[in-house]
Amino acid sequence: xxxxxxxxDSPDSPGSxxxxxTFVVEADGGSRGNPGPAGYGAVVRDAASGRTLSExxxxxxxxxxxxxxxxxxIAGLRAAHAxxxxxxxxxxxxxxxxxxxxxxxxxIKHPAMxxxxxxxxxxxxxxxxxxxxxxxxxxxxxxxxxxxAMDAGRRGQExxxxxxxxxxxxxxxADTLPGLPxxxxxxAATPESSAGARAAxxxxxxxxxxxxxxxxxxxxRGAGTDDPTALTAxxxxxxxxxxxxxxxxxxxxxxxxxxxxxxxxxxxxxTTLVLLRxxxxxxxxxxxxxxxxxxxxxxxxxxxRQAEAAASALAARGTVQQVISSPLVRCRRTARAVADRLxxxxxVEHDLREADFGAWEGLTFxxxxxxxxxxxxxxxxSPEAAPTGGESFASVIRRVEAAxxxxxxxxxxxxxxxxxxxxxxxxxxxxxLGAPPEALFRMELxxxxxxxxxxxADGNASLRLLNDTGHLR
Numbered sequence: 507x508x509x510x511x512x513x514x515d516s517p518d519s520p521g522s523x524x525x526x527x528t529f530v531v532e533a534d535g536g537s538r539g540n541p542g543p544a545g546y547g548a549v550v551r552d553a554a555s556g557r558t559l560s561e562x563x564x565x566x567x568x569x570x571x572x573x574x575x576x577x578x579x580i581a582g583l584r585a586a587h588a589x590x591x592x593x594x595x596x597x598x599x600x601x602x603x604x605x606x607x608x609x610x611x612x613x614i615k616h617p618a619m620x621x622x623x624x625x626x627x628x629x630x631x632x633x634x635x636x637x638x639x640x641x642x643x644x645x646x647x648x649x650x651x652x653x654x655a656m657d658a659g660r661r662g663q664e665x666x667x668x669x670x671x672x673x674x675x676x677x678x679x680a681d682t683l684p685g686l687p688x689x690x691x692x693x694a695a696t697p698e699s700s701a702g703a704r705a706a707x708x709x710x711x712x713x714x715x716x717x718x719x720x721x722x723x724x725x726x727r728g729a730g731t732d733d734p735t736a737l738t739a740x741x742x743x744x745x746x747x748x749x750x751x752x753x754x755x756x757x758x759x760x761x762x763x764x765x766x767x768x769x770x771x772x773x774x775x776x777t778t779l780v781l782l783r784x785x786x787x788x789x790x791x792x793x794x795x796x797x798x799x800x801x802x803x804x805x806x807x808x809x810x811r812q813a814e815a816a817a818s819a820l821a822a823r824g825t826v827q828q829v830i831s832s833p834l835v836r837c838r839r840t841a842r843a844v845a846d847r848l849x850x851x852x853x854v855e856h857d858l859r860e861a862d863f864g865a866w867e868g869l870t871f872x873x874x875x876x877x878x879x880x881x882x883x884x885x886x887x888s889p890e891a892a893p894t895g896g897e898s899f900a901s902v903i904r905r906v907e908a909a910x911x912x913x914x915x916x917x918x919x920x921x922x923x924x925x926x927x928x929x930x931x932x933x934x935x936x937x938x939l940g941a942p943p944e945a946l947f948r949m950e951l952x953x954x955x956x957x958x959x960x961x962x963a964d965g966n967a968s969l970r971l972l973n974d975t976g977h978l979r
Contacts, residue, residue: 527589528594529550529552529559529596530552530597531549531596532597532640533581533582534601534651535571535578535601536571537571537573540824541569541570542824544566544574545565545566545652545655546564546574546577546655547561547648547651547655548579548582548648549582549651549673550582550589553594553596558647563672564581564655572603572604572849575601576604576619579604579626580626583635584629586629586630592634595636596636596637597637598644598645600649601639642775776962777921777922777961779913779922779959780921781924781926782816782840782924782955783926783931783951783952783953784813784926784953785809785813785953787804790953793870795863796860796868797929798862799863802835803836805840809839809954813843817843817848821848825921827917827921828853828923829841830853830854830855830925831852832927844925855924857905858924858927858930859927860926860927860930861893862897864892864894864895865878866878866896889944902930903937906930906933906934907933907937932949933946934957934959935972937967938969939969954978955973955974955978956974957974958971
């Protein structure tokens with residue numbers, strides 16, 4: 507596996523022997539497949555002027571996004587240490603997971619992720635380093651370095667600093683990057699700043715050491731035998747630990763910025779909900795009503811294959827950052843197949859469940875027509891009418907739209923996979939189009955099909971995809 511190369515240090519000393527360098531480290535990493543071919547990049551800047559002092563990048567073979575991002579952090583800290591072992595460093599990354607874990611606010615639970623955090627914490631004294639989350643758009647330089655390393659690895663070559671155009675490709679001069687201090691004398695970090703966060707980080711590192719020792723002892727392995735680059739699941743914190751510290755989350759590596767739609771002003775990166783109907787159950791080919799009113803069938807053998815096919819397609823796209831599922835078994839099984847492939851956890855949203863079809867559960871349309879003709883006619887005529895003993899479409903619309911709004915608030919700017927049912931997907935598609943509830947009866951939605959809706963900052967939505975089954979062929 508090719509190793510990293512580092513650009514020559516600046517010929518100008520960042521500080522005299524009696525002073526400490528103040529640096530900004532911008533780091534990034536990416537995986538084309540998650541896990542897939544992965545690389546990292548990092549740039550060290552002078553905190554006062556914004557001038558680039560050092561660039562480094564490397565291809566690391568098959569790994570997850572999180573592993574690559576940690577590798578970028580470690581490389582950036584080492585580059586800063588090479589310039590000045592006593593430096594004060596502010597790390598800026600668009601990976602909230604790495605920033606929050608290294609700041610001590612999120613737990614480091616994956617046993618193979620802990621060695622990376624420990625390695626990063628050991629490069630410089632913890633009191634010399636602070637961490638800041640930044641939007642992806644402000645991390646273009648490191649992102650380009652990571653992509654250059656992945657491109658070189660694909661060609662079977664090593665990244666070479668002499669061939670790099672990352673700083674030019676980033677599109678903004680170093681001294682105008684948002685949030686970067688440019689006034690003389692403004693430090694990247696000080697020992698007095700963020701003392702509580704650094705204390706928490708040190709405690710988290712100590713706890714990670716103890717947990718790593720316990721884990722390796724229980725497994726009968728010696729310390730240091732884990733290979734983080736072989737991970738197939740990212741160390742994603744549970745929902746209660748992942749409350750965002752800022753309003754938006756950048757897109758993951760490999761996801762292009764969504765192009766502007768129409769002629770209006772650029773609304774920035776939309777929040778995209780990818781909608782996956784669950785895989786087939788034994789009731790699906792029989793066309794029997796299967797809602798949330800008592801029937802909760804497992805996936806059939808066909809449904810399991812469909813879930814795996816959807817997982818492969820979504821992993822190849824590499825854009826999903828969060829998986830949210832209906833509480834029903836058929837959705838949770840489908841969601842787990844995708845989440846395991848992407849290295850993500852599964853959040854359950856109860857309001858994404860299917861409609862309650864009451865007494866119609868398990869019956870075919872013809873059987874409902876025979877047994878409950880008046881109730882069926884009313885249901886077909888008005889969204890306010892409910893199946894016999896069940897839930898009206900109007901009620902489903904209200905709860906699904908409420909769930910949508912909560913998800914958009916929690917995951918602004920991200921790409922989120924919702925694993926749900928026929929009715930919730932149709933509700934979200936109709937709402938995006940401004941179509942009346944009657945349109946619910948005019949859509950076809952196959953098992954394990956994909957749809958997508960993008961939501962913009964001005965409140966508008968765009969239906970990007972509906973009932974895509976290409977991955978099932």
